[in-house]
Each structure stands twice: as structure tokens, then as C-alpha cells.
Amino acid sequence: MTTATEHLSGEAGAVLVPAASEGRPALVVQWAQRHGVEVAQRLADAEDFADEVQRRLRPANTTETYSKSWKVWTRFCAAQQLPELEATRGALVAFVMWMLDRGQTNGKGYASSSAGTILAGAVVELRRRGAEVSRDDQAQARGTLEAASVELLKAGERRGRGQAAAAEVPDMYRVVRACPDTLAGARDKALILTGFHYASRAQDPAGLLAGDVALTPRGLVVSVLTGKTKHSVRDAKINYQDDPEVCPVEAWKAYRRRLAAEAEPRWSEPTAPAFVGVDRHGNVTGGMVPDSVTRAVKRISVRAGVALAWTGHSLRIGLATTARKKGKDAVAIADQGGWARHSRSMNGYFQRVDGWEDNATAGLT
Structure with missing residues (x-):
């Protein structure tokens, strides 16, 4: 919206009102008639300000x-x-x-x-x-x-890719063993192992800063920006795992050590992106974005020979299904992954497990 004024009609003595944003002219006219042009202008400017705030805060x-x-x-x-x-x-x-x-x-x-x-x-x-x-x-x-x-x-038409493949623990071993001994390889290990344990979407690691991942005596606390509800941040706790080869905490520590040793100091600052892009020469190119995370997850799974290539949602589904198989409480799973406690999507992931474990045909003969 501009601050200029315009005539409602070409007639002499026509009321002058602020030029309105698309879809708002009638309302601005009413404000001008009730309160005068100057007040209408201030109200219209406030509407534009509210629109801009909404645009900036929208995920x-x-x-x-x-x-x-x-x-x-x-x-x-x-x-x-x-x-x-x-x-x-x-x-x-x-x-x-x-x-x-x-x-x-x-x-x-x-x-x-x-x-x-x-x-x-x-x-x-x-x-x-x-x-x-x-x-x-x-x-x-x-x-x-x-x-x-x-x-x-x-009519027999089947469209769409269907639900994403779930990352599973045996796949984690394949992934870490296929990662090269480079900064990018260390980044890949940390990205996959931590993402699996806090049920990440592609946008989650892309939105993390280094300071959002805190190392504690018992493991990591990852402060994930949700951006969907009033609970804008969830603190996902990730325990040390028994096997250091696939331990997300050890993978994170190794990645940060390597980043500090091989990249400029600014990439180790708390305000720097938690996960960085790395080119083929080992140079940091900046923070990862959701699309680059999705591409990385797929590339990492293909490199490891995972039977069904992962998508940006595979780690999230993998946490839900694996935790369910291990008998974890549904509430604990929901809290870890940031689902509502009666989430339909989470319960749909559970069906992958329950549909076999609680199946009426199981163990009949």
C-alpha cells in the first residue's frame, strides 16, 4: 500500500482516501467516512504492517x-x-x-x-x-x-510416491560405514544419526544453529524450532548409545571437532549454522537449507546401498517406527518427535509396526 491519496470518483468534492492494498478498498473507504482520511491512512498502514509481520513469521x-x-x-x-x-x-x-x-x-x-x-x-x-x-x-x-x-x-490408477521409506537401525550402520573420512563425511554421519534420534524433518537441521545443540553429561539437547504452534521450540534429548559406531552424540562431537580444525573459526561460532554445506574441495559453502538436507539424505542413503532410498521424512518415520518396535511409550515418542500426542500421522507410522505385530494372522500355525 502507498501513502498517496486517491479520489473515490471524478466528481467535484469527492472524498479523498488512502490508496488501499488489493482486496481492502471498501474497508478503507468505511474508515475514511467514519474517522477521516488521516485516521484511515494510519489504520491502513497498520494493516500493511500486520501483513508484513505475518509474511516474515510464516514458516x-x-x-x-x-x-x-x-x-x-x-x-x-x-x-x-x-x-x-x-x-x-x-x-x-x-x-x-x-x-x-x-x-x-x-x-x-x-x-x-x-x-x-x-x-x-x-x-x-x-x-x-x-x-x-x-x-x-x-x-x-x-x-x-x-x-x-x-x-x-x-480404475486401477495409483499416483504419488506413497509414504516415505523408514530409516532403520541396520541402515545406520551401512550409512556410517559408507561415509568418507572427510569433513563432509563427518557432517553426513552427524546429520543422519542426530536427525534419526530427534525425528527430524528436512527443515529441522536446516534451521538449527550450533548453539541450539548442547552437549551434556548424558547426551545432547537439541532445541528444534517447530514454527507450527505456540510451542515454537522443543528440546529433544538424545542419549549416548551403547555402540559408539552409531552413537549420535559421538558423531556430533567428531563433526564439530573436524569443523573447528578444517574450517574458518566463524563456522564454529554458536550463531553459525549447525550443519554446513561442504563442496568437493572440502570448503564450507554456508548453512544447509531444507532442499539441500533432503538431497543429502537421499544421496547418503544411496551411497550406503539402502534398499529403498530415503527422503527428507525417512528419519522422522524411522524414529517413530523403531521406538514403537522397542516398546517405547507413545507419549514419549510424540514428545521426542514433536507430534501431538494423538497425532494421526504418528499413529499411521505406528501402523507399520502394529499391523504386523498385532495382526490377526500372526502365529496361527
């Missing part, structure tokens, strides 16, 4: 999701020759069917789960831009998506 991955969703919506509107800010019932229903049919840039249809995420993100962006999106219309579009997805399954 980066959420912002990226909204941005990608909006790009898909604009591609749909261009293809169908529809106005971008008219989110009618028909347009939303057509949008989800278009996504399932040919929505990807390669002409293929999206998986239903991806289409649902895109629909939600597009609605957020539409409302942010001032478009009216009825909850009933959105619900009908989502219902159409779910019904169409069922029909695709009946």
Missing part, C-alpha cells in the same frame, strides 16, 4: 507451498480462460478435476494428496488477494476431489 516451507499452489491456480485459469480472482463453485470444482487430469506442467495429473494441498494453498492465496471463497464451495470442491480419487483407485 518458509508454508510460504513456498502457497506460492506453488498459486502458480498452479494461475496456470489453470490461463488454460481455461477464467479470471484469477473469481473463485466460484464451478471454477473450484473444475480446478480439482483439471489437476487430477492434466494439472502438472508435463501434462500428467497430480496425485490426490498433492491436489488437496494445492487446493488449500490456492484458497489461502485467493482470500489474501481479496477474492471471496465460500466455505461451502471449497467443501464441494474437496468432496469432488475425494470422490474422483476413489474412482481413479477403482
Whole structure:
């Protein structure tokens, strides 16, 4: 929003009001009529300030999701020759069917789960831009998506990658033994072993500073920024493990020693990124970001010969399933990984274990 004023009409004596941000003109007019132009300007500036604060505090991955969703919506509107800010019932229903049919840039249809995420993100962006999106219309579009997805399954179509492969303890041995004796190799060991033990998402290690990982007599305390709820930080405790070869605490200590010896002192400061990028010459290139963490996790698993290549979520699923196999309490697992104690996603991971251990066919003969 600018601080300039503009006429509501070209008539003589027309009321001057501040130029409003997209989607806010009617409200600014009302403020001007109630309180005068100067007060309306201050209120409008406060709205812009609130928008900027929200943008800055919104998690980066959420912002990226909204941005990608909006790009898909604009591609749909261009293809169908529809106005971008008219989110009618028909347009939303057509949008989800278009996504399932040919929505990807390669002409293929999206998986239903991806289409649902895109629909939600597009609605957020539409409302942010001032478009009216009825909850009933959105619900009908989502219902159409779910019904169409069922029909695709009946027709034998299977889309999407499915749930990520879970990292398991035998894989940890393969990983650490495949890591080279370099700074990058030490970083890889620490990234995988610590990430497994605090159930990391890809964005978690990317958001850590060195000072967020504290060494104590009993192990590590990793202060993970969640960015999703009012509980913005969780302190995940990681115990020393019996076997030093796959001990996350020992791996972290070895990585930090090597970083201090081989990189500039600034990379060992508490305010430096906990996990750094390292080029093929052993030079630190900066802090890792979520995409580089995801690529590293996959690369490390492939190098180790893990049967199913990991994704950025494999370590998180691995902690949940491994702890469940070991008989750990569900509440303790939830607290360690930052799940709600009745999380549907966490319980879905448990089903990987329980579906075999508590299966009705187990031990029948």
C-alpha cells in the first residue's frame, strides 16, 4: 500500500482516501467516512504492517507451498480462460478435476494428496488477494476431489510416491560405514544419526544453529524450532548409545571437532549454522537449507546401498517406527518427535509396526 491519496470518483468534492492494498478498498473507504482520511491512512498502514509481520513469521516451507499452489491456480485459469480472482463453485470444482487430469506442467495429473494441498494453498492465496471463497464451495470442491480419487483407485490408477521409506537401525550402520573420512563425511554421519534420534524433518537441521545443540553429561539437547504452534521450540534429548559406531552424540562431537580444525573459526561460532554445506574441495559453502538436507539424505542413503532410498521424512518415520518396535511409550515418542500426542500421522507410522505385530494372522500355525 502507498501513502498517496486517491479520489473515490471524478466528481467535484469527492472524498479523498488512502490508496488501499488489493482486496481492502471498501474497508478503507468505511474508515475514511467514519474517522477521516488521516485516521484511515494510519489504520491502513497498520494493516500493511500486520501483513508484513505475518509474511516474515510464516514458516518458509508454508510460504513456498502457497506460492506453488498459486502458480498452479494461475496456470489453470490461463488454460481455461477464467479470471484469477473469481473463485466460484464451478471454477473450484473444475480446478480439482483439471489437476487430477492434466494439472502438472508435463501434462500428467497430480496425485490426490498433492491436489488437496494445492487446493488449500490456492484458497489461502485467493482470500489474501481479496477474492471471496465460500466455505461451502471449497467443501464441494474437496468432496469432488475425494470422490474422483476413489474412482481413479477403482480404475486401477495409483499416483504419488506413497509414504516415505523408514530409516532403520541396520541402515545406520551401512550409512556410517559408507561415509568418507572427510569433513563432509563427518557432517553426513552427524546429520543422519542426530536427525534419526530427534525425528527430524528436512527443515529441522536446516534451521538449527550450533548453539541450539548442547552437549551434556548424558547426551545432547537439541532445541528444534517447530514454527507450527505456540510451542515454537522443543528440546529433544538424545542419549549416548551403547555402540559408539552409531552413537549420535559421538558423531556430533567428531563433526564439530573436524569443523573447528578444517574450517574458518566463524563456522564454529554458536550463531553459525549447525550443519554446513561442504563442496568437493572440502570448503564450507554456508548453512544447509531444507532442499539441500533432503538431497543429502537421499544421496547418503544411496551411497550406503539402502534398499529403498530415503527422503527428507525417512528419519522422522524411522524414529517413530523403531521406538514403537522397542516398546517405547507413545507419549514419549510424540514428545521426542514433536507430534501431538494423538497425532494421526504418528499413529499411521505406528501402523507399520502394529499391523504386523498385532495382526490377526500372526502365529496361527
